[in-house]
Amino acid sequence: MFAEIVIYGIFLSIIFYLANRFYFSGARYESNKQLNGKIAIVTGANSGIGYETALDFAKRGAHVILACRDTVKAEKSVEIIRRQTGNEKVDYEIIDLADLNSVKSFCGKIKSKFDRLDILVNNAGVMGCPTTWRTKQGYEMHFGVNYLGHFLLTNLLLDLIKKTPQSRIVSLSSCIHYIAKMYWNSFNGGINIMKGYSQSKLVIILFTKELTKRLDGSGVTCVCLNPGVVRTDILRYTAKSVCFLFPIIVNLLYLLYMVFTKSPFEGALTTIYCAIDDEVPKYNGYYFSDCNIKKPSKAALNEQDAKRLWDISVEMIDPKVYQYSN
Template identity: 45%
Template sequence: MWYIILIPVVAVAILNVVYNWQAGHCHSQRRLDGKTALVTGASAGIGKETALDLARRGARVILACRNVEKAQRIADEIIKESGNSNVVVREVDTSKLSSVRHFANEILKTETHLDILVNNAGIPGSLRRTLTTDGLELTMATNHYGHFLLTNILLELLKKSAPSRIVNVSSVMHHYCGKLDPEDLNFEKTSYNFFKAYNQSKLCNVLFTLELSERLRGSGIVANSLHPGCVRTEINSKVGGLFGFMLSLPQYLISKDSKLGAQTSIHLAVSEEIESVSGKYFVDCKESTCSKLGSHRGMSKKLWLASELDVKLEPHESILYTS
C-alpha cells in the first residue's frame, strides 16, 4: 500500500514544480549606479534578496531593520556577494512611531537623495490582540501605520530625487478582508483574530498605495503594491508553537524560495516598463486585479485620513498633509 502515500507526495511535488515554473521573473538589466534604495525588513527573506539584487545593480542600499546585529551580518553578506561596499544598516522598528520618526529624520539629514523605497517589513501578527506603546494594534502598526508614516516623512526626499519609486509589499490575503472600518482599524469595537488583523493590514497596503498614487500624480513618484507569492520565509514561524508550524507547513510544500519571491518587488523597483505605472497591484511581475474593496477610491481616502489621525501626522512631516 506504499503507493497510497507516494501518490499525494508526487502530486505535491509536481504542483510545486509547476508553481515555480510559472512564477514571474524580473528581466530588466537596468543598472542603479548613483541611486539610493531603502528596504525595510531587509535582514531576511524577500527583503534580503531584494536588497542583494539592488546592490548588485550598483545602488547604495540602506537596510532598515529592527535587529541591527542580524542586519549587519546580512549587510556583510550582501557586500561580499555583490562586490558593492555601499551597503549600510540603519535601525528602525515599524511598530513604534517614535522609532520611525527618528529613523526617517536621520535619513533626511544624512541622505542627499532617495530613488527607491521598498516597504517590505511585516509580521503575521500575534494570536492575541496586542497594543503597541502608541496604542495601536501590533499587526496594523508594523505592517501599515509604520510604513504610512515613514513614506510620508520621506516623500520630500523622494520628490527631490524624482523620478523615484515606492514599492509596497502586500499579499493575496487582502482578498479575504471583506470589509474595513476606518474608525476601528485597531479592533477596539470588533472582535480580533490573527487572520483578520493580517488580512486587514495587507488590504491597507493596497489602499494606501492607491491613494498615494493619486495624491502624487504629476510628482515624478510612482507607487505600486504587490503579492510576492507563497514564499518560504521565516515570517509565519515567528508565531511560534504548533500554530506557527501549521502556518509554515504549506510554504514547504508548494512555494517559492526567497529569491524567486523577491522578483516582483525587484521588478517594480527597477523595470523600465514601470516608469509611468502607478497605483497598481502586481503578481508575478505582471499587473493583476486586487480585491473590489482594494480598488475603492472612497475607502482609500477614508483610510488615509484615519491613518493621519492615528499616527498623529504633523503638517511639517508630509508634503501631502491634509488633516
C-alpha cells in the same frame, strides 16, 4: 513491492518538482539593469523577501540601506551582502515600525545623510501576532507595523523622493487582501489575527491608490504587490496565537510546503520588477502579482475608503492623538 514504492516515489517527486518549478515558484524576472548612483531603502531587509531584495539591489550597484529593528541581525546581513556582492555601499539604519518615534528618528538620519531617494520598499511585516499585542503608541500590531509605520515613513521621506527623478515607492500587500474588509473601529485592537493581518494588507493597496492620486504629476511611481506564498519566517508568531502545534504541522507537511511555496528569492522577484523595470511607471498606482498587473479586490478599489483611511492615518500619526491612546 519495494520497487513499486521507489518508482511511485520517483514519479511523485518529478511531478512535485515540475509543479513547483513551472507553476508555484511564480514568474521569473531577469534584467541586466544597473542601479549605480541610485539610493534604495528596504524595510525588514534582514530576512526573507526584504533580504533578497536588498541583495539584488546591491548586486546592481545601488547604495542600499537596510532598514531593520535589530542591530545584530542588520549588521550580519550587511556584512554578508557586502561580501557576496563586493558592494561596500550597503549600510543599515535602525527603525522599529511599531514605534512612530523610531520612524521619525530613522527619517531624520536618512535626510541628514542623503539628498535623494530613488527606491523605497515598504516590505517589513508581521503576521499572526497575538491579539493583545500593540505598538508603542497603542495601535493594533498588524495595522501599526505593516501599514501605519510605513505610512509615516513614506510621508516623512516624500520630499526626498519627490526631488529624485523617476523615483519609486513599492509596498508589499498580499493575496490575502481578497478576503479582507475594513473594520474601522479595530485600529486600536479588538480584532482577530486573520482579520487584523488581512486588513493590514488591504490598507496597503488603499494607501497606494490614494498616494498615487496625491503625487499625480510629481514623477513618482507608487505600486503595491503580492509576493506570492513564500517560505520565510513570517509565520514565526503564529504558533503563539493560533496553535502551539503549528510549527510541527508545517514540518510534517514539509514536502507539500516546499512544493506549494516560493523560495525567498522567487518571492522577491515581483518587488524587484516593480522597483526597477522600465514598464512599471506606465502602471502607476496598480497592484502587481507575479511580475504582472492584477486586479485587486473590490474593497481595495474603494476610493472613498482610501481617502477616509488617509485622513484617519494623518490623525493617528499626530503625537497629540496617540499620546492619549495607550
